[in-house]
Every structure is written in structure tokens, then in C-alpha cells.
Amino acid sequence: MSIKSKIRTIKDFPKPGIMFRDVSTLFSDAEGIKMIVNSFKETYDGRKDIDFIVGIESRGFIVGSLIASALDKGFIMIRKPGKLPSETLSISYDLEYGQDSVEIHKDAFPIGSRILIVDDLIASGGTALAAISLVEQLKGVVSELAFIVDLPDLGGSKKITNKGYKIFYLTQFEGK
Numbered sequence: 369m370s371i372k373s374k375i376r377t378i379k380d381f382p383k384p385g386i387m388f389r390d391v392s393t394l395f396s397d398a399e400g401i402k403m404i405v406n407s408f409k410e411t412y413d414g415r416k417d418i419d420f421i422v423g424i425e426s427r428g429f430i431v432g433s434l435i436a437s438a439l440d441k442g443f444i445m446i447r448k449p450g451k452l453p454s455e456t457l458s459i460s461y462d463l464e465y466g467q468d469s470v471e472i473h474k475d476a477f478p479i480g481s482r483i484l485i486v487d488d489l490i491a492s493g494g495t496a497l498a499a500i501s502l503v504e505q506l507k508g509v510v511s512e513l514a515f516i517v518d519l520p521d522l523g524g525s526k527k528i529t530n531k532g533y534k535i536f537y538l539t540q541f542e543g544k
């Protein structure tokens with residue numbers, strides 16, 4: 369079976385017209401977890417341009433910590449406002465269905481650290497672009513962005529590559 373076949377689609381969630389790609393079915397499958405870890409490890413193992421893995425709340429925590437463990441790297445969280453206990457840097461951004469904010473600890477990594485940003489999927493790109501901005505404001509270097517799923521029709525991956533960043537994903541779903 370493929371990774372794509374282990375992801376369920378929920379129509380009209382969180383609002384009408386959205387086809388929600390639910391990776392919880394992938395995460396709940398032991399073989400699915402192995403497929404994720406093996407695919408990312410094969411892609412990133414031995415890369416000298418990655419010092420830390422940054423995961424975006426909340427499913428990015430799952431993916432990011434799996435990748436960090438497999439690559440023997442530290443893991444850093446980008447969280448919703450008010451969830452991190454120390455001094456933070458915050459940014460607001462647009463989603464495909466609203467607006468949100470995320471934060472990172474100001475001392476999350478040393479200046480010049482090379483960062484792999486990960487999340488479960490890339491849709492309109494707002495969250496990923498916010499994560500890039502936070503990393504760069506802390507003087508980190510974004511090596512690449514990695515996702516399980518790309519939703520190319522929503523334009524996020526194109527926005528990111530048009531800004532000169534590299535992107536990697538395991539599978540794509542066409543349509544909105």
C-alpha cells in the first residue's frame with residue numbers, strides 16, 4: 369500500500385467546499401508510520417545542511433519528532449500563541465479558511481542554524497511561510513521544507529518555491 373492510500377478524505381471540513389486530507393489514519397497505522405520515517409530518513413540522512421528539525425503545531429510535531437529521532441537531530445516547536453513558556457517571537461498569517469498566529473521561542477536555536485521545517489501538509493502556504501519568517505527572524509537558515517502531503521491546487525508549494533525555497537513531499541492530492 370502507498371502512503372496516499374492510508375490518508376482519508378473528509379468532505380466539507382472544517383467548512384463547506386474543503387476536502388480535508390486526514391493524516392490521522394496514516395499515523396494510526398504502524399506500517400504508515402514506518403513508511404513516513406523511512407521515506408524522510410532516506411531523503412535527509414547524512415545531509416550536512418540540517419542542524420535542527422522545526423515542526424509546526426500540531427501534526428507537524430508528530431512528523432517532526434519522528435524525523436528528528438531518525439536523523440539524530442534536535443526538535444523545535446512552532447506553536448499556537450500562549451503555549452510556549454519562555455520569551456517568544458510571534459507572527460500572524462492567512463490560512464485557506466481564515467487567519468491564525470504562531471510563535472517560537474526566541475532562544476530556540478543558535479544564530480546560523482540550518483533548519484528543516486516540517487508539517488503534515490502544505491495547502492495555501494500561510495503556515496509554512498510564517499514558519500520561514502520566524503526561523504529567519506531568529507537568524508536561522510531554512511535548508512528545506514518537508515511535508516507528507518502537497519495540495520498543489522491550493523498554491524502553497526508554488527508560493528514557497530517561487531520564493532527560492534526547496535520543498536519535499538511524499539504524496540500529492542489534486543483538487544480542493
